Amino acid sequence: MAEKKEAPKGAAKSGKGKKRTKGSYYKVEGNSLKRKKSCPKCGAGVFMAEHKDRAHCGNCGYTEFR
Numbered sequence: 001m002a003e004k005k006e007a008p009k010g011a012a013k014s015g016k017g018k019k020r021t022k023g024s025y026y027k028v029e030g031n032s033l034k035r036k037k038s039c040p041k042c043g044a045g046v047f048m049a050e051h052k053d054r055a056h057c058g059n060c061g062y063t064e065f066r
């Protein structure tokens, strides 16, 4: 009656599928505060929007390339 479930040998736990992190993106949730840059023109408090390869201030339009 009861179906015996056999765990596949070394399933899921070895190698494959372990490196599945979304680490390819810049923004890390929960850690984004660290990445936030304040605009050098507007001063602290005005944060710049992070783009792929640049930071942009929506307030004054200042753009900083990386």
Ligand SMILES: [Zn+2]
Pocket (backbone or CB within 6 Å): 039, 040, 041, 042, 043, 046, 057, 058, 059, 060, 061, 062
């Ligand atoms: Zn600015």
